[in-house]
Amino acid sequence: MSWSILKLLRENPEVLKEHVKKRFMDPSIIDEAYRTDLEWRKTLTVIQELRHKHNVISKEIPKLKGEEKEKKIREAKEVLRQLEELEKKLKQLEERRMKLLFSLPNIVHESVPMGPDDSYNVPIRFWGKPKVWSGYIEQFKEQTEKYGFKVEYEEISWKPVGHADMLENVLKLGDTYKAAQVAGSRFYYLFNDIVFLDMALLAYAIDYLTSKGYTLVLPPYMLRYKIMMGVIDMDTFKDAIYKIEGEDLYLIATAEHPLAALHAGEDLPEEILPLKYVGISPCFRKEAGAGNRDLKGIFRVHQFHKVEQFIYAKPEESWELMEELISNAEHLFQGLGIPYRVVNIASGDLGAPAAKKYDLEAWMPAQGRYREMVSCSNVTDWQAFRLRIRLIRRRGMIKEYLHTLNSTAIASTRTITAILENFQEPDGTVVIPKVLRKYLEIFKNAPIDAIHPVKKET
RNA sequence: GCCGGGGUGCCCGAGCGGCCUAAGGGGCUGGCCUUGAGAGCCAGUGGGCCAUGGGGCCCGCGCGGGUUCGAAUCCCGCCCCCGGCGCCA
Known part of the structure; x- marks a missing residue:
């Protein structure tokens, strides 16, 4: 499922930039949106890998007893510690990303006359x-x-x-x-x-x-x-x-x-x-x-x-x-x-x-x-x-x-x-x-x- | 506004800390079968990230926080629906 503007931002940001220029708006918003989206995706990937690791550990815990169980719990807590910081970063990135995506104007139709006002x-x-x-x-x-x-x-x-x-x-x-x-x-x-x-x-x-x-x-x-x-x-x-x-x-x-x-x-x-x-x-x-x-x-x-x-x-x-x-x-x-x-x-x-x-x-x-x-x-x-x-x-x-x-x-x-x-x-x-x-x-x-x-x- | 009950997938509906990878049914989509339809059987049916030659993973049970190694399940705030009381055109 895809939104036409996000699709264009990812696949062909230069073309999207042309549309913003047609509106006589500052095209740098496209660069910023592109970079933020990319960084968000990268950070998300890292976090998902960590979450996976945590999920695997969590599932092992109920099968264990005594000292071994305690050890696994400590391990899980360690992963959570790592996640905490990254998730803070992700949240900021996501807010920034949504704000940028929500500020993007629509793609201009080809039949629209060009001009600033x-x-x-x-x-x-x-x-x-x-x-x-x-x-x-x-x-x-x-x-x-x-x-x-x-x-x-x-x-x-x-x-x-x-x-x-x-x-x-x-x-x-x-x-x-x-x-x-x-x-x-x-x-x-x-x-x-x-x-x-x-x-x-x-x-x-x-x-x-x-x-x-x-x-x-x-x-x-x-x-x-x-x-x-x-x-x-x-x-x-x-x-x-x-x-x-x-x-x-x-x-x-x-x-x-x-x-x-x-x-x-x-x-x-x-x-x-x-x-x-x-x-x-x-x-x-x-x-x-x-x-x-x-x-x-x-x-x-x-x-x-x-x-x-x-x-x-x-x-x-x-x-x-x-x-x-x-x-x-x-x-x-x-x-x-x-x-x-x-x-x-x-x-x-x-x-x-x-x-x-x-x-x-x-x-x-x-x-x-x-x-x-x-x-x-x-x-x-x-x-x-x-x-x-x-x-x-x-x-x-x-x-x-x-x-x-x-x-x-x-x-x-x-x-x-x-x-x-x-x-x-x-x-x-x-x-x-x-x-x-x-x-x-x-x-x-x-x-x-x-x-x-x-x-x-x- | 106050008191009580509730919100689970496209719909109905179970679950009420780890065997949930959300049971079961219905609908819908694709496939098989059929001259055709139906029935039957199989598969799919929330969002996202990575890889794209099938694949892997994350998130998701009204919304947002919290507790916990682990939450549909426990706690807090908000929204909405149902019933009662109050108020009101």
Whole structure:
């Protein structure tokens, strides 16, 4: 049984080093991991020989009597003394080894564009007819034609109001100032129509994915440290994860985490794969690395709702399933009518777990930019190794690590920002996408066609 | 949260300091047999290290420590499950 990354580390560390370089990370980690693994194995071998010696002596003892027995016991104690020191060393080596192995990023897929940061991300397709304000035509072309795509757009002469102002001042359906007083920045109160919209978006995503056969899951919102480390890398842990004081519990940053944990430690027979799940949960994120970015409004917040897709797959099917996940997300955004592009994330911008990642970015008319709404990753066997999730091949009962994939379906607050900007009319009215109607109609006081601005008091 | 009972391999289930190299059964995988299926028979069925022409060894009985020459078995801490009491939406 083998983990692809450990196999490569042992058999061909130089190739693994190339993958780390592609991510613009320090490749010396590979040398260190290689050396530590080797020394661990050597030490282990020596210890096992000593243990064997000790076992042989121990087995002889009950057959002996008197002085001979005493002699053997002294002999056994001597071996134990030798072992004690070596085992201390082994324990240190093993801790070091696991720490290093757990810090290794995934192998980068060949189709991932090379580059140190998000400016090297490559758009692979566009959908929809974006509304582009006259002042943003140039920068719109920078984001489309520069990559060789001719995207049809509708030029508008009025500049749409940004999502944060729409929420707070035009519609007056959100209050981030009060939330900041009572909870801190990046929190929010949302009211009435926006709350209905939030719930409708989640229902819309759940309805679509369950109708495609995905199993609906309401997961735990907190997980133990050991599970968290099986699901995410150290950087994410530091930047995103909230801890519960005094307990070994951490708030999830997405339903991906508990969904990956759902089969932790299990061996799944190949015929039940792929297992497709759709989870719904709140997401808690510290946003520690975000600085002052997107400080206003509800685009980047400490807490939001998300519907998440998650798949356990056979390795030979995972790349195909990744396309299914992104196309599901696209279907949802097409249904909403939000213009978007799908980008292939550059090697240096990939998180450590992902072998490849697509983002779905919605056009934001008030910002004149495409912004991330959905993130879709194939993490291959990176999580499966850490959580010990394997598949069993019927033929020969062979066990191997399976692949896991995850993708946003709908993240409610972000999607709301896209709706506030894309379906805004010059008078501040926000037209509600028709697909949400049936999910709004169930509430007597929910808006159906549009959300209207609060009349200015004169 | 407190008191009591429990956690053994893929599943059921014995064992309760050295004969455990974890009995026995079931399932699953491979082989033999068969026109085919079934039955039957044989073998395999936790993880790892070394050697890779079969092989050798270490670790493993919820998790982590400890006692002992020797622990599934004894001691301590933690997790989880079942029952009772308490608390609670």
